[in-house]
Amino acid sequence: MITLILIALIASILYSLLIFRPKNFPPGPPCLPLVGTLPFVPSKNVHFTMVKKWINDYGPVVGLMFGSHPAVAVIGAKQVMEVLRRDEFQGRPYTFNAKHRSFNKRLGFFFTDGPFWQEQRRFTLRHLRDLGFGKKSLEGIIVDEAEVLFKKLLNVEIQRNGFFGLSSINVLWAVLGGVRHSQNDTEFTTLLQKITKLFRTGNPSGDIIDIIPFLRHLFPDVAGYKDRMIGTVCSQNYFRKSIREHMKTLDENAPRDFIDLYLTEMKQNDGTNNSSYTEDGLIMILLDLFSAGAESVANSLDYALLYMILNPHIQKKVQEELDTVVGRSRRPTLDDKPRLPYVEATISEALRINPIAPLTPNHRVLKDTKLDGYEIPKETMVIINIWSVLSDPGHWGDPEVFRPDRFLDCNGKFVKDEWLVNFGSGKRYCIGESLAKNVLFIFFASFFQEFSITIPEGDPSPTTMPQPGFTTAPHPFRMKLKQRM
Numbered sequence: 375m376i377t378l379i380l381i382a383l384i385a386s387i388l389y390s391l392l393i394f395r396p397k398n399f400p401p402g403p404p405c406l407p408l409v410g411t412l413p414f415v416p417s418k419n420v421h422f423t424m425v426k427k428w429i430n431d432y433g434p435v436v437g438l439m440f441g442s443h444p445a446v447a448v449i450g451a452k453q454v455m456e457v458l459r460r461d462e463f464q465g466r467p468y469t470f471n472a473k474h475r476s477f478n479k480r481l482g483f484f485f486t487d488g489p490f491w492q493e494q495r496r497f498t499l500r501h502l503r504d505l506g507f508g509k510k511s512l513e514g515i516i517v518d519e520a521e522v523l524f525k526k527l528l529n530v531e532i533q534r535n536g537f538f539g540l541s542s543i544n545v546l547w548a549v550l551g552g553v554r555h556s557q558n559d560t561e562f563t564t565l566l567q568k569i570t571k572l573f574r575t576g577n578p579s580g581d582i583i584d585i586i587p588f589l590r591h592l593f594p595d596v597a598g599y600k601d602r603m604i605g606t607v608c609s610q611n612y613f614r615k616s617i618r619e620h621m622k623t624l625d626e627n628a629p630r631d632f633i634d635l636y637l638t639e640m641k642q643n644d645g646t647n648n649s650s651y652t653e654d655g656l657i658m659i660l661l662d663l664f665s666a667g668a669e670s671v672a673n674s675l676d677y678a679l680l681y682m683i684l685n686p687h688i689q690k691k692v693q694e695e696l697d698t699v700v701g702r703s704r705r706p707t708l709d710d711k712p713r714l715p716y717v718e719a720t721i722s723e724a725l726r727i728n729p730i731a732p733l734t735p736n737h738r739v740l741k742d743t744k745l746d747g748y749e750i751p752k753e754t755m756v757i758i759n760i761w762s763v764l765s766d767p768g769h770w771g772d773p774e775v776f777r778p779d780r781f782l783d784c785n786g787k788f789v790k791d792e793w794l795v796n797f798g799s800g801k802r803y804c805i806g807e808s809l810a811k812n813v814l815f816i817f818f819a820s821f822f823q824e825f826s827i828t829i830p831e832g833d834p835s836p837t838t839m840p841q842p843g844f845t846t847a848p849h850p851f852r853m854k855l856k857q858r859m
């Protein structure tokens with residue numbers, strides 16, 4: 375009798391660990407008890423596996439189970455564009471990692487949706503626009519930052535990539551917190567290094583901590599958990615300190631930056647029930663903007679430099695255009711952009727061939743729906759493969775080749791391509807797109823006006839294979855700088 379009871383107990387425990395795919399769910403990798411399909415999802419550069427294997431094995435919509443939680447990977451232009459634009463796919467998952475990084479509340483942009491997200495996003499976009507995001511008024515700061523960086527670079531002939539980080543975050547932080555840090559500010563550069571580590575250790579499609587959170591107590595390093603928490607807590611402390619300093623000198627009638635504008639809104643809503651403007655909320659907005667801004671622009675510039683040392687003839691054409699249109703006596707400006715089509719085409723090609731965000735941050739399905747004939751239940755997590763659009767041979771012809779000319783018409787004019795979806799599309803499109811594009815343009819154009827770069831003698835040709843993480847980055851490489859002016 376006891377044996378029978380034991381068998382029944384064990385059987386019921388095993389049954390509870392089994393994971394069942396929802397009905398008419400898309401096909402996908404095998405599903406194991408407790409962990410679901412997680413063991414079959416590569417923890418590194420999964421965007422490649424999706425395009426090179428999954429789409430052939432399962433089709434453009436792949437069904438996954440993270441533990442008992444359903445998820446779909448969306449691969450291929452038609453399906454990617456569809457989920458980026460359909461309203462019911464615009465939620466964000468609220469995973470353990472997400473909860474843990476934001477004081478156990480839903481704050482910021484990357485893990486919120488619904489009315490809270492709408493209000494905070496509208497407020498942020500409006501004020502960042504007023505403060506000069508994407509406008510010419512920020513141009514002076516961008517040019518100054520480039521100048522400071524170039525002076526530093528002139529001292530050392532052989533450089534390792536990664537030198538744009540502080541300069542690009544300084545442009546962003548000038549708008550958000552009103553401060554620009556010196557190139558020798560070790561406290562701030564240490565914070566940036568921690569944020570970089572945070573980005574390198576994450577996996578955009580989720581990790582084991584989301585499924586079995588207590589694992590972090592047994593193995594604090596599992597899936598990069600420890601480094602992520604260190605980066606998060608250090609940044610939160612930095613933002614809180616900065617906010618408290620702003621509070622002391624706040625003049626509501628003369629806001630200096632985004633923090634002042636948010637604090638003013640907080641004061642005006644003080645006492646209002648359920649106001650969505652709080653100090654913790656501001657910290658998480660700053661963390662999202664700062665971390666998105668810290669990595670993205672600097673790593674995109676690094677990719678552009680990488681392809682320039684690998685393609686010296688393209689670097690030469692960029693410089694010839696700069697010399698003809700701008701000359702050497704002044705820096706390129708945003709007004710020059712329409713007359714620098716080859717420069718713009720080269721930046722676009724660098725964004726396309728090795729995007730820093732090959733997958734968007736995960737989305738969440740807000741109501742039961744259908745995709746490609748499959749049932750997609752409410753709460754399903756959606757992993758969107760932007761790289762599958764950027765590398766589609768049907769559209770680009772030779773996507774693996776670095777060829778800026780694909781963005782030029784027969785008269786050499788720059789032509790926008792709707793398939794260049796690096797910044798997303800629809801309601802979730804990137805908040806920093808216009809700032810990022812302006813910083814990329816001025817830094818890239820000024821850099822190649824000032825310098826030529828080559829692979830140092832004796833160094834192997836650097837790889838274009840990306841380093842994995844929440845976003846991607848090139849592997850470290852060295853370059854030899856030669857001043858041109």
Ligand code: HEM
Binds near residue numbers: 458734
């Ligand atoms: C080369 C530079 C950049 C690229 C390629 C890029 C790309 C993206 C992508 C693909 C998304 C996700 C869209 C989606 O989930 O559907 C996104 C969202 C976002 N980006 Fe960027 N980004 C860049 C720079 C920036 C900068 C400089 C900032 C900060 C000012 C920023 C802030 C954000 C924020 C806050 C979101 C979340 C929007 C939301 O969920 O409502 N990004 N970005």
